[in-house]
Amino acid sequence: MVLIVLLVIIAILVICAIWFISVRNGLVGARNQVEEAYSTMDVYLKKRYDLIPNLVETVKGYAHHESDTLEKVIAARNTAMSTSSDDMEAKLKNESQLSGTLKTLFAVAEAYPDLKANQNFIDLQEQLKSIEEDIANARKYYNGTVRAYNNKVEMFPGSVIAGMSGFTRKPYFEVDSAEERQNVKVSFDN
Secondary structure (H helix, E strand, O other): OHHHHHHHHHHHHHHHHHHHHHHHHHHHHHHHHHHHHHHHHHHHHHHHHHHHHHHHHHHHHHOHHHHHHHHHHHHHHHHHHHOOOOOHHHHHHHHHHHHHHHHHHHHHHHOOHHHHHOHHHHHHHHHHHHHHHHHHHHHHHHHHHHHHHHHHHHOOOHHHHHHHHOOOOOOOOOOOOHHHHOOOOOOOOO
């Protein structure tokens, strides 16, 4: 009888250990997927960083008196670039601000017909458009992996293991700027 009780206790302990390992491995896998999604997005952001100086220089040639706008774009780029990839929340916030300043740059370009017709500017604009689409897709993937990870961290019984093992929520990539949340104004005035 004592042997049976001992075997039952050992079996329960083994089942609990397997369950613990399984849940923890699921959390580790989800966290790694979030980090991979973030790294993928970071690659596209780096491409955008590299393209921005070329755009600014092209616009500079046509819009000499728009230096304030150009300086804001470069400052936002430099801030976003210098933010450590380890600080996800700051990185995502600075990326959002950079997106807003790029919109301002293209608004300036609209006022210069010669610039809009410049083939170099058109090529750079197309490259940026393509990169922005890639970034948007990477953001969607990142947010999806964050949702799955956060669900595992917060839902019972994973929340118990997450709390014991130091797993915490990850931030979503969200638009922080009020002006970015506004609808784009389309005007056909000449």
